[in-house]
Amino acid sequence: MGSPCELVCEALERRAAHELSSIVAAEAWRIEDKFSRYLDGNIVDAINSAGGRPVEVDDETAQLLDFAVTLYELSERRFDITSGVLRQAWHFDGSDRVPADSRVQAVLELVGWHRVAWQRPLLQMPRGMEIDLGGIAKEYAVDRCAALLREQGGGPCLVNFGGDLAVTEPPAQRVRWKVAIEGERDGEADRIVDLKQGALATSGDARRFLLKNGVRYSHILDPTTGWPVPDAPRSVTVAADTCTQAGMISTLAMLEGAGAEAFLDAQAVTSWCRR
Amino acid sequence: MSKKDNRSISAALAMATCSLLGSGIPAPVDAQEEPEWDFNTSLLYYGEDGDRVKDYSVKAIARRMFVDDRVLSLSMTVDSLTGATPNGAIRQDTAQTFTRPSGNAAYDVQSGVLPLDDTFLDTRVALTANWQQPVGETSLVNVGASASKEYDYTHFGVNAKIARDFNKRNTTLAAGIALSIDSLDPVGGAPAPLTPMLDVGDTSNRIGNQDKDVLDVVLGVTQVVNRNLVVQANYSYSKSDGYLTDPYKVLSIVDGTTGDTLLRTPTPGVEGPSHQVLFESRPGDRTKHSVYTQAKYYMNGKVLDASYRYMTDDWEIDSHTVDLRYRWPVGEDRYIEPHLRLYTQSEAEFYRLSLVDSDPLPVFASADYRLGNFDAVTAGAKYGWKTSNDNDMSVRLEWYRQSGSVPAAQVVGNQATRDNYPDLNAVILQFSYRF
Numbered sequence: 001m002g003s004p005c006e007l008v009c010e011a012l013e014r015r016a017a018h019e020l021s022s023i024v025a026a027e028a029w030r031i032e033d034k035f036s037r038y039l040d041g042n043i044v045d046a047i048n049s050a051g052g053r054p055v056e057v058d059d060e061t062a063q064l065l066d067f068a069v070t071l072y073e074l075s076e077r078r079f080d081i082t083s084g085v086l087r088q089a090w091h092f093d094g095s096d097r098v099p100a101d102s103r104v105q106a107v108l109e110l111v112g113w114h115r116v117a118w119q120r121p122l123l124q125m126p127r128g129m130e131i132d133l134g135g136i137a138k139e140y141a142v143d144r145c146a147a148l149l150r151e152q153g154g155g156p157c158l159v160n161f162g163g164d165l166a167v168t169e170p171p172a173q174r175v176r177w178k179v180a181i182e183g184e185r186d187g188e189a190d191r192i193v194d195l196k197q198g199a200l201a202t203s204g205d206a207r208r209f210l211l212k213n214g215v216r217y218s219h220i221l222d223p224t225t226g227w228p229v230p231d232a233p234r235s236v237t238v239a240a241d242t243c244t245q246a247g248m249i250s251t252l253a254m255l256e257g258a259g260a261e262a263f264l265d266a267q268a269v270t271s272w273c274r275r
Numbered sequence: 276m277s278k279k280d281n282r283s284i285s286a287a288l289a290m291a292t293c294s295l296l297g298s299g300i301p302a303p304v305d306a307q308e309e310p311e312w313d314f315n316t317s318l319l320y321y322g323e324d325g326d327r328v329k330d331y332s333v334k335a336i337a338r339r340m341f342v343d344d345r346v347l348s349l350s351m352t353v354d355s356l357t358g359a360t361p362n363g364a365i366r367q368d369t370a371q372t373f374t375r376p377s378g379n380a381a382y383d384v385q386s387g388v389l390p391l392d393d394t395f396l397d398t399r400v401a402l403t404a405n406w407q408q409p410v411g412e413t414s415l416v417n418v419g420a421s422a423s424k425e426y427d428y429t430h431f432g433v434n435a436k437i438a439r440d441f442n443k444r445n446t447t448l449a450a451g452i453a454l455s456i457d458s459l460d461p462v463g464g465a466p467a468p469l470t471p472m473l474d475v476g477d478t479s480n481r482i483g484n485q486d487k488d489v490l491d492v493v494l495g496v497t498q499v500v501n502r503n504l505v506v507q508a509n510y511s512y513s514k515s516d517g518y519l520t521d522p523y524k525v526l527s528i529v530d531g532t533t534g535d536t537l538l539r540t541p542t543p544g545v546e547g548p549s550h551q552v553l554f555e556s557r558p559g560d561r562t563k564h565s566v567y568t569q570a571k572y573y574m575n576g577k578v579l580d581a582s583y584r585y586m587t588d589d590w591e592i593d594s595h596t597v598d599l600r601y602r603w604p605v606g607e608d609r610y611i612e613p614h615l616r617l618y619t620q621s622e623a624e625f626y627r628l629s630l631v632d633s634d635p636l637p638v639f640a641s642a643d644y645r646l647g648n649f650d651a652v653t654a655g656a657k658y659g660w661k662t663s664n665d666n667d668m669s670v671r672l673e674w675y676r677q678s679g680s681v682p683a684a685q686v687v688g689n690q691a692t693r694d695n696y697p698d699l700n701a702v703i704l705q706f707s708y709r710f
Contacts, residue, residue, distance in 0.1 A: 063295050067676075070291040074284050143296050150301070168301070175665070178309065189343055191308055198304025239306035244292045245285075252284065255374070267285045270306050 001032060001138050003162025007145075009171055012155040020154045024145045028161065031141040035064070035133045037084065047131055049122060051115065054117075054124035062120050064133055071136075071248060072113045073259070078247075078255045081222035082125070084132030085110045091230075092219040104226040112224050139201055139247035142166050145221040145241070146199075166199035166243040181237050181272070191272065201247035203254045204235030204274075219252045231258035239270040277705035300331060309315040313338050314389040317707040324700045328358040328390060344408040344415075351623055352423075359391035363524040363642035364552050365629050366693050367536055369460035372549040376523045378463040378478050381546040382405045390522060391612040391696055394462075397603070399425040413440040421455075436493075445499040451492070458486040461522035468556030469636060472538075473526055474547030480554075487517030503573045513563040525552040526642045527629040534688030553630065555641040578602040592646065614673065618655040622646060628685045628695055649679025655703065675701040 007024045009017055037044050047055045057065065059087040088108045089099045094252040116125040125131070138161050145159045157168045158177055167177050172213075175196040181202065183190030193200060203220075210217040218232040236253045240246035249269055256263040264271040319332040336350040345659035357468025362373065364384075371384045375394050401423035412414050414437060421432040436451035459465065464481030473480060487586065527536040528551040569582035582604030584596040595618070602612045606666075623638040623646040625639035662668050679696040 067291050067295045070287065074287055140295065143292075146301070147296065166301075194307050194342070196305035196308050197302045197304055200306065239304050241289070241301060241304050242292050242296065244295065245288055248288055248292075249285070269285070270304070272308070 001028060001141065001161045002134075003138075005161045006159075008158040008177075009149075009154060020149060020157060023148050023152060023154075024159060027145050027148055028141055029143065030080075031137055031138075034060075035137045037130070037132045037134065044131060044133060047125070047220070050125075052124070052127040054122045056121050057123055058121070064136060065118060066120070067244075068136060069082065069113070069118065071252075075252055075255060077224055078112070079135070079251060080111065080113050080134060080223040081103065081131045081135065082113055082116065082129055083111050084134070084222065085128075085130050085222060086221050086226060089226070090210075090219075090221065091207055092217075095210060098210055098212045098217060099229075099256065107126055108223075108226040110188070113225070135251060136244070136247075138162065139164050142199065142243040156217075164199075164201040164243050164247055167195055167197065170196045193237075193272075195239070197247045198239055198241050199243035200237060200239050201243050201250050202235055202237040203250035204233060204245070218254075222255065229255055229257040233260045233273045233275050235274045236264070237272045237274075238258060238264070243247040284541045309340065311339055313340070313710065314660065315707065317705055317710045319703070319705040321703050323358065326359050326393065327699070328541075328701075342409075345411045346405075348403070348405040348407070348419075349398060350401075352405045353399040354397075354401075355399045356399065359393035360523075361644055362390050362392040364390040364527045364550070364556060365529070365536060365642075365690065365695065367550065368689070369408055370549070371536070372541075372546070373525075373552070374472050374475050374546070374548055377460045378473070378481070381548075383476050387693075389694075397421060397425050397427075401430075408470060410437075413444070414438065417451075427461050428459055430455060432456070434491075440592070447495075447497040449493070449495040449497070451495075453489075453491040455489040455491075455512060456486065457489070457517075459518055459522065465518065465520075465522040468520055468552050469640070472548045472552045472554065474545045476542050476545060477547075478587065479655060482611075485518030485522075487515055487519060489513065493579045495679075505571045507569040509567040511563075511565045511567070512559075513565075515561045517559060519559065519561055520557040521641070521643055522553055522554070524555045524643050526555055526627055526640055527552050528632050529629040529687055529690070530689055531631045531633045534629070534686070536629070536692035551632075553640075555643065556639050557625070558590065558639055561588055561590055564635075568611075576604045585673040588657045590646070591624040592620055592622070594618065594667060610659050612659070613652070613655040614655055614657065614671075616651075618651040620649060622648040622682065628681045628690065631687060644679060644699075646695060647679045647681065649677055649696070651677040652673065653703075663708075667707075669705075669707045671703070671705040671707070673703040675699075675703060 006265045007021050009020050033039060034042050035044055036042065037048065039045065043057060043061050051247065068081045079187060086107055089104045091127050110128045116123065142159050142161050142164050143166055146168050149157045150168050154168065159166050163182065165179065171177055176196045177194045179195050179200060180189035181191050181193060209219060217228040220229045220232045221227065222229045232254050236250040238246040238250040242248060249267055253260040253263050261273050264273060284578040284710060315336040317334045321330040327382055331620065332354045333353060334350065336348060339347040364371065365664055366389055369386050371390055372381050373384065373390065374381050382393065388643065401421065403419060403421040405417060405419035407415060407417045417436040419434045423430040432453060432455035434451065434453035436449060438447050438449040440447050452568040464483050465485050467480045467482050470480040491513045493509055493511040495507060497505065497507040499505050507634065529536050539551045563586055565584055565586035567582065567584045572579045580600040582598045586594045595619045599615045600612055602610055604610045623641065625641060626646045627640045627642055630640060640702040653673055653675045655671065657669055659667060659669035677699040681695045
């Protein structure tokens with residue numbers, strides 16, 4: 001998941017806590033192994049190295065692809081799981097190395113879900129294109145783990161994968177889970193959110209940007225232009241029924257750039273936008 | 276984007292998520308940013324029976340929680356006190372007249388009645404500020420200041436406390452210190468100790484303003500024994516220096532045989548005391564040591580909180596306090612908490628019911644019933660509930676009963692036929708609201 005993953009539970013017995021954490025760990029590793037674009041031999045690797053040939057995918061992958069298609073449509077092409085190759089042009093390391101537009105446009109040739117043929121269960125895309133489910137998989141994993149814990153009757157639990165989190169039920173003794181949202185600096189909380197039920201997800205990373213001639217380039221790239229979304233907030237935190245919804249709404253808000261707050265207001269969700 | 280209706284994005288996303296995750300969509304989200312401030316307010320009534328003290332007290336505590344466990348707390352209390360307190364003189368079979376503490380007027384007490392000074396009327400305002408902050412992973416520091424003002428008393432104080440967790444946070448050691456500087460500006464000026472109460476208008480024995488300082492040190496350990504039991508033990512040391520006398524309290528000077536208070540004749544044409552009484556005198560310092568132990572036991576939602584305190588001081592007052600509370604949940608968000616407190620103390624070495632005329636005058640003497648030998652019981656209950664908007668409300672009703680006795684050796688002549696240490700009954704009613 002590329003981040004610390006934790007389970008907070010109110011189990012009274014050490015054995016029960018161990019059992020619950022085993023369930024979460026197993027599911028997190030399963031999803032990581034299956035969908036990480038950094039690993040060889042999994043379904044994402046099979047798709048990305050198919051060299052233009054069609055690949056047959058399993059049901060779960062198909063569900064995630066269908067979900068990605070919905071987001072692609074809802075975002076009017078700006079949430080695109082094929083946009084990962086833009087990283088070949090952009091390195092958000094805090095430096096001033098903004099790439100030349102010609103370089104960006106060259107890479108952009110390999111971006112765009114509209115170039116992909118997706119007919120469940122077959123996916124076929126041009127050679128050189130890649131998909132990356134990283135923008136969905138972590139939130140999906142949090143919700144899957146929370147669902148498994150609920151099925152198990154695990155009591156009040158909080159599943160937190162790098163700040164994207166969901167709770168299974170309110171804590172027994174304290175009414176609400178207290179969640180600190182990390183701010184600009186490491187380990188320093190920006191605000192405390194009382195969560196009784198539901199999930200929180202945060203998009204944006206204050207440490208990933210480029211700065212040139214006084215212009216800050218956020219790492220949120222618009223796949224329709226190949227350039228960072230102008231005036232994107234530093235971070236957007238959203239509360240929703242599921243971590244997946246929270247994560248997608250916060251990502252869509254980031255893609256709105258200067259319009260993030262207006263977008264969030266219109267969604268009628270509890271959210272916090274940091275500029 | 277967003278030529279689309281934004282609301283349809285949420286709805287479409289919810290549907291897509293539902294089909295991604297399958298069934299088992301959890302309950303709707305309930306999240307809110309933690310309010311920056313929370314407030315705890317209470318309204319307290321304390322009423323002693325008869326014409327004695329009534330206190331209406333309003334208190335508000337505002338807490339600002341910062342992230343990373345830093346907390347600022349501010350409190351304000353306003354007390355409105357009315358009623359009368361015993362002035363220390365004994366009952367007589369005749370009416371008695373006393374000069375008021377101001378020295379400007381006199382008041383009469385009926386025969387057979389305990390002399391009460393009814394000029395007792397005051398408003399007290401107290402403010403506190405505290406800052407709490409973690410230091411490193413395992414320590415918590417708390418610093419604060421306090422001030423209070425009433426018409427004849429001003430208090431300033433500072434305090435600091437450090438607590439450190441050990442043993443996987445199962446053990447906490449704490450050390451605290453508090454300093455207080457108080458000044459007394461008694462109505463009419465403080466009287467010189469053991470001087471007689473004078474006629475109205477005669478201020479020749481008044482010595483003006485006084486002050487005192489108090490140093491408190493506390494050392495404590497808290498231990499989590501298991502998941503149901505937490506125990507705590509504290510040692511506290513308290514040292515007071517300065518004017519510790521009550522400027523409004525007197526002692527009757529009595530005949531060694533009859534035990535009746537000696538008569539006195541005011542200057543002709545001037546009101547003044549009808550009997551001979553002396554203003555009390557207490558030592559200029561007091562050192563207290565106390566040990567406090569507490570256990571909180573959790574059992575299936577119920578909590579038993581039991582504590583015991585032993586206090587001893589160099590005035591030779593020893594006291595024992597046992598306090599028991601049992602918090603009993605009633606349904607989801609209500610509870611009832613019965614409370615019982617038992618208290619007993621021995622009298623101060625200089626406690627005197629009265630002073631015998633023929634005996635040499637002691638250096639220290641006080642007839643203040645609070646320095647006497649007495650037992651007290653507080654019994655009652657608190658009922659608490661959550662309001663519809665998740666705030667806490669509670670009401671507490673308690674009765675207090677104090678009964679004491681005077682050492683037999685101090686009872687002279689006719690005093691044996693009188694109630695020398697009358698019982699005190701009080702009722703306590705408190706409403707609290709936290710939001």
